[in-house]
Amino acid sequence: xxxxxxxxxxxxxxxxxxxxxxxxxxxxxxxxxxxxxxxxxxxxxxxxxxxxxxxxxxxxxxxxxxxxxxxxxxxxxxxxxxxxxxxxxxxxxxxxxxxxxxxxxxxxxxxxxxxxxxxxxxxxxxxxxxxxxxxxxxxxxxxxxxxxxxxx
Amino acid sequence: xxxxxxxxxxxxxxxxxxxxxxxxxxxxxxxxxxxxxxxxxxxxxxxxxxxxxxxxxxxxxxxxxxxxxxxxxxxxxxxxxxxxxxxxxxxxxxxxxxxxxxxxxxxxxxxxxxxxxxxxxxxxxxxxxxxxxxxxxxxxxxxxxxxxxxxxxxxxxxxxxxxxxxxxxxxxxxxxxxxxxxxxxxxxxxxxxxxxxxxxxxxxxxxxxxxxxxxxxxxxxxxxxxxxxxxxxxxxxxxxxxxxxxxxxxxxxxxxxxxxxxxxxxxxxxxxxxxxxxxxxxxxxxxxxxxxxxxxxxxxxxxxxxxxxxxxxxxxxxxxxxxxxxxxxxxxxxxxxxxxxxxxxxxxxxxxxxxxxxxxxxxxxxxxxxxxxxxxxxxxxxxxxxxxxxxxxxxxxxxxxxxxxxxxxxxxxxxxxxxxxxxxxxxxxxxxxxxxxxxxxxxxxxxxxxxxxxxxxxxxxxxxxxxxxxxxxxxxxxxxxxxxxxxxxxxxxxxxxxxxxxxxxxxxxxxxxxxxxxxxxxxxxxxxxxxxxxxxxxxxxxxxxxxxxxxxxxxxxxxxxxxxxxxxxxxxxxxxxxxxxxxxxxxxxxxxxxxxxxxxxxxxxxxxxxxxxxxxxxxxxxxxxxxxxxxxxxxxxxxxxxxxxxxxxxxxxxxxxxxxxxxxxxxxxxxxxxxxxxxxxxxxxxxxxxxxxxxxxxxxxxxxxxxxxxxxxxxxxxxxxxxxxxxxxxxxxxxxxxxxxxxxxxxxxxxxxxxxxxxxxxxxxxxxxxxxxxxxxxxxxxxxx
Numbered sequence: 001x002x003x004x005x006x007x008x009x010x011x012x013x014x015x016x017x018x019x020x021x022x023x024x025x026x027x028x029x030x031x032x033x034x035x036x037x038x039x040x041x042x043x044x045x046x047x048x049x050x051x052x053x054x055x056x057x058x059x060x061x062x063x064x065x066x067x068x069x070x071x072x073x074x075x076x077x078x079x080x081x082x083x084x085x086x087x088x089x090x091x092x093x094x095x096x097x098x099x100x101x102x103x104x105x106x107x108x109x110x111x112x113x114x115x116x117x118x119x120x121x122x123x124x125x126x127x128x129x130x131x132x133x134x135x136x137x138x139x140x141x142x143x144x145x146x147x148x149x150x151x152x
Numbered sequence: 153x154x155x156x157x158x159x160x161x162x163x164x165x166x167x168x169x170x171x172x173x174x175x176x177x178x179x180x181x182x183x184x185x186x187x188x189x190x191x192x193x194x195x196x197x198x199x200x201x202x203x204x205x206x207x208x209x210x211x212x213x214x215x216x217x218x219x220x221x222x223x224x225x226x227x228x229x230x231x232x233x234x235x236x237x238x239x240x241x242x243x244x245x246x247x248x249x250x251x252x253x254x255x256x257x258x259x260x261x262x263x264x265x266x267x268x269x270x271x272x273x274x275x276x277x278x279x280x281x282x283x284x285x286x287x288x289x290x291x292x293x294x295x296x297x298x299x300x301x302x303x304x305x306x307x308x309x310x311x312x313x314x315x316x317x318x319x320x321x322x323x324x325x326x327x328x329x330x331x332x333x334x335x336x337x338x339x340x341x342x343x344x345x346x347x348x349x350x351x352x353x354x355x356x357x358x359x360x361x362x363x364x365x366x367x368x369x370x371x372x373x374x375x376x377x378x379x380x381x382x383x384x385x386x387x388x389x390x391x392x393x394x395x396x397x398x399x400x401x402x403x404x405x406x407x408x409x410x411x412x413x414x415x416x417x418x419x420x421x422x423x424x425x426x427x428x429x430x431x432x433x434x435x436x437x438x439x440x441x442x443x444x445x446x447x448x449x450x451x452x453x454x455x456x457x458x459x460x461x462x463x464x465x466x467x468x469x470x471x472x473x474x475x476x477x478x479x480x481x482x483x484x485x486x487x488x489x490x491x492x493x494x495x496x497x498x499x500x501x502x503x504x505x506x507x508x509x510x511x512x513x514x515x516x517x518x519x520x521x522x523x524x525x526x527x528x529x530x531x532x533x534x535x536x537x538x539x540x541x542x543x544x545x546x547x548x549x550x551x552x553x554x555x556x557x558x559x560x561x562x563x564x565x566x567x568x569x570x571x572x573x574x575x576x577x578x579x580x581x582x583x584x585x586x587x588x589x590x591x592x593x594x595x596x597x598x599x600x601x602x603x604x605x606x607x608x609x610x611x612x613x614x615x616x617x618x619x620x621x622x623x624x625x626x627x628x629x630x631x632x633x634x635x636x637x638x639x640x641x642x643x644x645x646x647x648x649x650x651x652x653x654x655x656x657x658x659x660x661x662x663x664x665x666x667x668x669x670x671x672x673x674x675x676x677x678x679x680x681x682x683x684x685x686x687x688x689x690x691x692x693x694x695x696x697x698x699x700x701x702x703x704x705x706x707x708x709x710x711x712x713x714x715x716x717x718x719x720x721x722x723x724x725x726x727x728x729x730x731x732x733x734x735x736x737x738x739x740x741x742x743x744x745x746x747x748x749x750x751x752x753x754x755x756x757x758x759x760x761x762x763x764x765x766x767x768x769x770x771x772x773x774x775x776x777x778x779x780x781x782x783x784x785x786x787x788x789x790x791x792x793x794x795x796x797x798x799x800x801x802x803x804x805x806x807x808x809x810x811x812x813x814x815x816x817x818x819x820x821x822x823x824x825x826x827x828x829x830x831x832x833x834x835x836x837x838x839x840x841x842x843x844x845x846x847x848x849x850x851x852x853x854x855x856x857x858x859x860x861x862x863x864x865x866x867x868x869x870x871x872x873x874x875x876x877x878x879x880x881x882x883x884x885x886x887x888x889x890x891x892x893x894x895x896x897x898x899x900x901x902x903x904x905x906x907x908x909x910x911x912x913x914x915x916x917x918x919x920x921x922x923x924x925x926x927x928x929x930x931x932x933x934x935x936x937x
Contacts (some may be wrong), residue, residue, distance in 0.1 A: 020275075025274075028183075031275075034181075036177070036182065037183070037184075037353070037403075039352045039353065039436065039437045040437075040856070040857045041856065042436065042856045044856070044858060045352060045436070045857060045862075046745060047352060074180075075177035079175075080176055081173065081176055081178070084176070091175060095167075095168065095822045095826050097932070098657035098659070098830065099352070099403045099404040099656055099657030100174025100179055100403070100657070101181065101351075101404060103174050103175060104177050108709045113476055115899060122870075126864075126866050126868075127865075129864065130865065131863045132864070132865075133350075133862050134865075135352050135406065135862065136404055138387050138829035138830045138834075138868060138871070139829075140829040140868075140870050141825075141829065
């Protein structure tokens, strides 16, 4: 076991983890932050996307020990039902989610995109979200939501 | 949205009530749940497609760190009171092989379970599963359904002695006469490739057993908690009343969670054997083997037509790869399209033959559209073949053949209640700018452009809203097709609604709240919709086949009407008038010609206190309605796809996609648009990108998301949607099903566009998915321009 110190949503955590523990399972099973979900085993679907030091990362591609000393932001850290983050609000208003399983990852990837490119074109949005799969929406309203969030 | 008591909701884009928890990470999917004392199951799966099991040794696994127990299939063979079920054995002589949750004698597809290991943690269970030793004697595989029917094919189920499962036939009209006399015939043959549904949430279960009460609870990522309860009670041989099934938040289904799976039965049995709650979560690559696939057909279609393009007869034959066992709707899935191989066209003679074959592959079952995408594909592709033969414009050929008078009884025997195929096509042509497109196409061809423009049509109808119970009985489906809802007006003003459908992304909570809020005149945030728990709502037949609004929604509407009728009696009594003198509007009863009035909310309080009710009236204001639809639901429409095909690279660019659907009245247009967007995308994905491929040894070579292309935002485009409306006269809301229309319509529109683009090169077919390689092959085979 290794001891790690990871700041998650502004709160610092010191924990013992197995060296093979993935960041996503550390978040879900040790911290109980189940908003970040697991949709595949090949780092393809992006459902587990979080921000590490502000950059989007698929938390199934990173070991918890690699996050030692870093700041992680998850979906729980950006807004709440009564006080949605502008990206969450835009997804709600544009019907950018159906079953909602991919949504936390999609929202986190969008936050990262808008950080880098505050007013992206449709094409830029579509390519930037290439690593996040959604099976419900056909992406039409997700693209609209990202656009709306960019102008919010 | 503001909530005043007079607000109307039906037909409005009400923002979803579901979203807040899903957007903030507060949802509760199965893998988010922990139960005290819980242990983890990991399943040992066959690496071979077909093999005899000589020996399974779990000794080393049992000794591994953290392991609680390990069982082979043989260890559990006596735990099953019945086979895993198939609800629809489509003919009297359909062969149903024994299907135990873990195999005992042979494995019959790659991924067939042979043993299970239970440990304290997810990782320990997975580690120990690697230690299970299985001695297999490999047997030959057979993946192609036609090959599986050959005399020398390896037989999967030795006791059946054949891979032939069923032959189902339907005929209507004078088929021989029409085909014998028609001046024009065309015959086409196509491949419907295998698909993997890919709901983004993998499957998972948690099972608990309470010995003192002899009670079981199963939480499962399922579309069908009620159907699951019924069948699992039979598979386990336990009283249904002691089994509770809960579907928590469910992350998409598309048919892949419309089943009674081995792991669901297994977890319950293990929870009892071990005396601790058991959890199993599917890994994605595991799911590619262990969760149902879709499609897998060889299709043939003939049209008999007059020289002017009027189609008189259709004759179709399907050979379907069922996979290794019959899952819940494996045999019935191709038959779900069985009545609509005439499409939206006026056809006098109809013949369909469907042959099901066992193959050494994951079972196929209902994947979004289930049987109807396959039908629409065959119909619409053959329609274009006929247009080419007659040198007619494909839009005009369709227009010439549309059904225009409703109700219309199909040669296959069912009756379409309403539609507007002509209106949908006209609108779609206008939106696409059809004449301009043809002009551009001709110009490009004349200029020798290496990027060819193609325009593809799919005009469709389908039968959904499953289904009238009597018809289901007549076609040998083992259950009914009704659904149920309860509306309970609480004394403090809010309303509880219990539904028998089980949403997993479709927005039932919002849509159904709209119906109740409007009919009862309560603010929408005062309506609470409860679903997915067989203890909260015992009555229900769940969500599949675009049935939730067309069946469950009508049950709910009727339950609300029952509440209003009782409230009328309460109000009439309180106001000392006759019920006939009360006018009801949006939650308020008014005495005609006076200012006397009382709301449903007031009636609920009076019904609760019961201080002053009419003699003999039961206290309380609630009602349950079980609705059995008198007909299927008949949506339809016209889709047009425009592509550019690079004849040098074989690359296809989606340029435009227009969808004009006729889906009856709409409760929430935003939610409906979302369903159509997603459906179209899945259909386009079949046309262009997706395919489950097995090698000749039966190995799934597209075994993970790395090798199976689920489209991302980068591959897809925006769609242009519109609607025409021919409200269903069958139900009081005038609604139809919509969940599958996009998938049913879109695949042939895309391939027709690709073939249209390449028609100057003599190309008449491009094998799906139309990846560059397949486009290139079609160009080579098509001959020179």
